[in-house]
Amino acid sequence: MNKILIFLWLSINIQCQTQKVIIPQTDKFFEKFNIENFNKSAVRGMLELQNNGEKSLQDFQSPGYRERNYNSDSFFKTNKFFFNNGNIEKKGVLFNVGSQVGIWYYFDESGKLIKEENTDEGYIFTPEDIVKYCKKNNIELSKGYHESEGYQTSVYKSELNGKKVWKISYLISFNKQEKEVELILDGQTGKVIKKEEFPYDSY
Structure with missing residues (x-):
């Protein structure tokens, strides 16, 4: 009887874990785009990086640079935009194909945080x-x-x-x-x- 109860408990626990939705996290801290490495390694304006199931794509923007980060197990990605000087401009999370979610952070050209925007405001259905x-x-x-x-x-x-x-x-x-x-x-x-x-x- 005890073995059956333990099995049921483990099954429920595993189901709860598999149902958990993992959303990438960003933070409000300053970041710097590696312009030197990009210019040296990019092919036709695009640099692709791989690391433990994560893919990062870096490219030019007008003006500045962009970095998109994907996880093979996630429905969400992180986007980071940088000024021409390499300093972070804004960053946050989106659906892989879709809208922004969570908190987005905005910076001035010197790298100072100037705004935090809760893109989920008004949405109880998350x-x-x-x-x-x-x-x-x-x-x-x-x-x-x-x-x-x-x-x-x-x-x-x-x-x-x-x-x-x-x-x-x-x-x-x-x-x-x-x-x-x-x-x-x-x-x-x-x-x-x-x-x-x-x-x-x-x-």
Whole structure:
């Protein structure tokens, strides 16, 4: 009997752990872009770095530089933008394909923190809730970096009639035809406000 109880407890604990949504963290501290290394190693204006399942892509912006960081096990990425002098301009987290989430940090050209923006303000239905909703409803979200230009589910914040909402766009297959679904969820409750389907042509 004790063995059965222990097994059940372990099963529940493992399920809880697998359901936990991991979102990358950023901080409000100063960072410096390595311009010298980028200029030396970049190929056609792009530098790709790999480290323990994480991929970093560095490129030019106009003006300045950008760094995108992807984790192969995460639905989220971090973006960092830098001034021409290499000092951090802003940084934060986004869905791999979609809107900003959490706190974004903004700096002046000298590297001084000038603003913190809570991009989740007004949303009780959180980014973690979105991931769980998609999993429950068999909506595939992209993990990590994808080189292909194929369709990927997107998650964006928006407003509808003055109300904060989430917009999820994804593909379904029906009778060997693909359709794009646009789903609007209430940003407070997560309830479906609107659902539309459109013919999808991949060409």
